[in-house]
Amino acid sequence: MxxxxxxxxxxxxxxxxxxxxxxxxxxxxxxxxxxxxxxxxxxxxxxxxxxxxxxxxxxxxxxxxxxxxxxxxxxxxxxxxxxxxxxxxxxxxxxxxxxxxxxxxxxxxxxxxxxxxxxxxxxxxxxxxxxxxxxxxxxTSIQALCAAHALPLNDIGEPFLVTTGRRLREGGWPEGVDTVVVMLDGGTAFQSLDPEGLQIWWGAYLGMADQIILSGALTEVGPRIVAARQDARERNGWIMDSYILKRRP
Missing domain, CATH: 3.40.1010.10 (Tetrapyrrole methylase, N-terminal domain)
Structure with missing residues (x-):
C-alpha cells in the first residue's frame, strides 16, 4: 500500500x-x-x-x-x-x-x-x-507572523478568529472577537473596514529573503501596506501575505 x-x-x-x-x-x-x-x-x-x-x-x-x-x-x-x-x-x-x-x-x-x-x-x-x-x-504562517512582530496572538483570556479576506470583505468584522487573523486575502480586505480603533500587524513572504513586515494603527499604516503590497507583487510576480487585526476600545 x-x-x-x-x-x-x-x-x-x-x-x-x-x-x-x-x-x-x-x-x-x-x-x-x-x-x-x-x-x-x-x-x-x-x-x-x-x-x-x-x-x-x-x-x-x-x-x-x-x-x-x-x-x-x-x-x-x-x-x-x-x-x-x-x-x-x-x-x-x-x-x-x-x-x-x-x-x-x-x-x-x-x-x-x-x-x-x-x-x-x-x-x-x-x-x-x-x-x-x-x-x-x-x-505555520500565523506562527511566523507573530514571531516576526514579537506579538502574542491572543489577549489575556480572550478568543481570536482565523478567517479569509473574502469572508472579512463580505461579512465585515466578526462578532464576539477583538482579534482577527486574516489569511488567503487576494487583495486588501482590511480596506473594507472602518479603520478607527484598529491595529494591524502585516507580513508578506514570511520566512523568505524578501520578507516584509509593517505594523501600527490601520489609519496610518493601511495605505503604506497597500503600496508595499502592490510594489512587491509587481517586483516578484506574486505575493503571499497575512495579517492580524486587533480592535481596541
Missing amino acids: MTLSLIGIGCGDPGQLTRAAIGAINTADLILIPRKGAAKSDLADLRRTICTDVLISGTTRIAEFDLPVRDAGEADYHKGVDDWHDAVAATWSRTIADHLGPGGKVALLIWGDPSLYDSSLRIARRLNPLPEIEVVPGI
Whole structure:
C-alpha cells in the first residue's frame, strides 16, 4: 500500500524544518514538487533547495509537475474549489503512477503546515486508490507572523478568529472577537473596514529573503501596506501575505 507523507516545511526559511520533517523527507521513495508557473517559481526553488540540503538518501527520486489552475471565474466559489481539487488529485495520481507505481512512499513538501488553510489533506483523500496518509506538522504562517512582530496572538483570556479576506470583505468584522487573523486575502480586505480603533500587524513572504513586515494603527499604516503590497507583487510576480487585526476600545 502506498503511503503519502504531507510534510510541513515552514514558511520559507530552511532553518524552520523540524527533525521529523528531515527524517520523513529521507525515507521517501518519491518527492513531488509542484510548479505553479513562472510567477511563483520561488516556491518550487525553495523545495528544490530543501531537497538539496537535507537529502542523504541516494535512492529518493524527485518528480516535478505543473499544478492545475483554479478557475477564478466560476460563480459558485465552492464548486470552483471542488473542481480544482479533483484536477489536482488527478495530476498527483498521474505523476505518482509515472514515477513510482502502486506501492512505496510519496512525499509532498507543504509550504507552512498541511493542517491550516492548506488543501493537501482534502486532495489526498480523493486519490484512488486511497493511500495511507501521514502528516508531519510544520511552522505555520500565523506562527511566523507573530514571531516576526514579537506579538502574542491572543489577549489575556480572550478568543481570536482565523478567517479569509473574502469572508472579512463580505461579512465585515466578526462578532464576539477583538482579534482577527486574516489569511488567503487576494487583495486588501482590511480596506473594507472602518479603520478607527484598529491595529494591524502585516507580513508578506514570511520566512523568505524578501520578507516584509509593517505594523501600527490601520489609519496610518493601511495605505503604506497597500503600496508595499502592490510594489512587491509587481517586483516578484506574486505575493503571499497575512495579517492580524486587533480592535481596541
